[in-house]
Each structure stands twice: as structure tokens, then as C-alpha cells.
Amino acid sequence: MIRNTYIHLPKVGLKKEFIIREQGINDWDDFLERDIKGISKKTKAFYDRKILEAKKELYEGNSAYFTDKVPTTETWRLYEFFKDEIVFLDIETSSSTSMESYLTVIGLYDGIDTKTMVKGINLNPAALKNELKKYKLIVTFNGSSFDLPYLNKKFPGLIPDIPHIDVRHLCNKAGLKGGLKEIEKQIGITRNNVIVERMYGGDPIKLWRMFRATGDKYYLDLLVEYNEEDVINLKKIAEYAIKKIKNKSYQSEKSPSKALTPESTSS
Incomplete structure (x- = not known):
């Protein structure tokens, strides 16, 4: 998807990008090879240089190049290219109301394996920083506001200074509303661990406090499992939402009269 994206070019927004695509410019190679209506020769030459630069950085695996060039609402376009180098991240804290709280658990998922770090056991900021350096994209749910x-x-x-995909905003774009658990239900994801929801109100803070108060590893195991399901389900939701957005975009391009409505251009 990133290779048929033009919004990384200066002064190209969603509406102008649609106009470019409407001329049969389907990817960067098409863009470089053809003249484009509405773009002067001088501007086209400048854009060609920018696309060649973007191609070079993309194929060198430099996702950071796109961090300040692709709007945060459109970073999902990088997902397919870097899908094997993504980390799905979720944190748990000792309180949800204060920045004076502390990090209790951080869960990471690379699409195959999960890694969990727990305060007082294996939570090491230096090791965590080194782990995060391995990835090209970070995916969270509401991470732009909290995590x-x-x-x-x-x-x-x-x-690291790499693009971030916030699945909450991605879901809004795809027409999915609510928190992580509500969206899981909307798209048919069933959790394996129902004990946390049924007995502890789906509250990871309560589980941490019970672990600290009793020292019983049972509560910590529940918390870790709860966090693992969060990060694993992030991938499922992200891919569901991206597929839905891509289908919506394709339908808009087939129906130009719908494509430039305020609803389609605002997202």
C-alpha cells in the first residue's frame, strides 16, 4: 500500500492523491514514468526526486524516514511492507488515573512470539530499549494517548523514532467503535481467559494489587495472560481494520462521486 501512496509528498493530501490515482497512476513507478494533469513540470520533477528518495529509504528498511512524512492517521499504509518487523505493544500500570503510577507489565508480540516484562521480575529498561530497536513499526491500542x-x-x-499505528484510530476509520474488548466482540474474537472478565471485571490493576497484597503468583499469571491476549488480538484487529479500509478505498475509487464527499476525504 505504501508504494501507491503519494501523501508523503509536500502539499499532497487525500483529495489530491485521489485525483492522481484517477489518472491511472497506480504506484510510484507509474508516477515516475508519466506526466500528471494538475502538476507542473517543475513540481513533477521535484516530486520525482522525492519518490526516488522514498523508494531508496523503503527498500533499505528505513521506516523512520516516513515518521514525519506520512500523517499519523495513514501510517497503516506501511503495515503490509513491514509486516514481519512489527511489534504489537501493550502496557499495564498500577493506576489508570495518575502519571505518578508505575509500569507493572509490558507485553510485546512480533506476530509469532510474545515477550512479557514484569516489574520486580524481569522489567529492565535497557533490555526493553534494545528489544524495541529490532522493529520497524509499533502498533498499540490508544497508544498515542496513553502507552x-x-x-x-x-x-x-x-x-525508537519509527512510525506508530494506533489501532483505536484505525478502527474508527474502519467504522468500528468502542474499546479493545468491545471491538473484539464486534469482529468475533473470543478470549481464552474469561476468568479475568468474569471474576475481576476485566481490571488488570485489581489483579496487580491482589498479587502485591498476597504474593500469590496465581494473580500475576492471570495478569500476564490477560496482557498477552491484548497484544495478540491487536494483530487480528489491525489486519481486520486495514482490510476493511482498503476495501472501502477501492470502492471509493470505483465510484468517484462518493470518493470526494466530506466523509471520505476527512478520514
Whole structure:
């Protein structure tokens, strides 16, 4: 998807991108080979240089190049290219109401294996920083509002300068509303661990407090399993939403009269 994206070019937004595609410019190679209506020769030459630059950075695996060039609402376009180098990330904290709380659990999922770090057991900021350096994209749910600002405040310099996909905003774009658990139900994802929901109200903070109060590893195991399901399901939801957005985009391009409505251009 990133290779038929033009919004990384200066002064090209969703509407102008649609106009480019409407001329049969389906990818960067098409763009380089053809003249484009509405773009002067001088601007086209400048854009050609920018596309060649983007191709070079993309094929060298430099996802950071796109961090400040692709709008945060459109970083999902990088997903397919970097799908084998993505980390799905979710954190748990000792309180949901204060930045004075502390990190209790952080879960990472690379699409195959999960890694979990727990305060007082194996949570090591230096090791975590090295782990995050391995990836090209970070995917969270509501991470632009909570997880990443929280981690940046608690551990400055921890988060690498790579694009971030917030699945909450991705779901809004795809017409899926609500929190992570509500969206899981909407698309038919069933959790293996129902004990947390039924007995502890789906509250990871309560599980951490019970573990700290009793020292009983049972509560910690429940918390870790709960967090693991969060990060694993993030991948399922992200891919469901991206497929839906791509289908919606394809239908819009087939129906130009719908494509430039305020609804389609605002997303």
C-alpha cells in the first residue's frame, strides 16, 4: 500500500492523491514514468526526486524516514511492507488515573512470539530499549494517548523514532467503535481467559494489587495472560481494520462521486 501512496509528498493530501490515482497512476513507478494533469513540470520533477528518495529509504528498511512524512492517521499504509518487523505493544500500570503510577507489565508480540516484562521480575529498561530497536513499526491500542506518552515520560528515549499505528484510530476509520474488548466482540474474537472478565471485571490493576497484597503468583499469571491476549488480538484487529479500509478505498475509487464527499476525504 505504501508504494501507491503519494501523501508523503509536500502539499499532497487525500483529495489530491485521489485525483492522481484517477489518472491511472497506480504506484510510484507509474508516477515516475508519466506526466500528471494538475502538476507542473517543475513540481513533477521535484516530486520525482522525492519518490526516488522514498523508494531508496523503503527498500533499505528505513521506516523512520516516513515518521514525519506520512500523517499519523495513514501510517497503516506501511503495515503490509513491514509486516514481519512489527511489534504489537501493550502496557499495564498500577493506576489508570495518575502519571505518578508505575509500569507493572509490558507485553510485546512480533506476530509469532510474545515477550512479557514484569516489574520486580524481569522489567529492565535497557533490555526493553534494545528489544524495541529490532522493529520497524509499533502498533498499540490508544497508544498515542496513553502507552507511548506514558513510556516516554517514565523512560525518556525508550521508544525508537519509527512510525506508530494506533489501532483505536484505525478502527474508527474502519467504522468500528468502542474499546479493545468491545471491538473484539464486534469482529468475533473470543478470549481464552474469561476468568479475568468474569471474576475481576476485566481490571488488570485489581489483579496487580491482589498479587502485591498476597504474593500469590496465581494473580500475576492471570495478569500476564490477560496482557498477552491484548497484544495478540491487536494483530487480528489491525489486519481486520486495514482490510476493511482498503476495501472501502477501492470502492471509493470505483465510484468517484462518493470518493470526494466530506466523509471520505476527512478520514
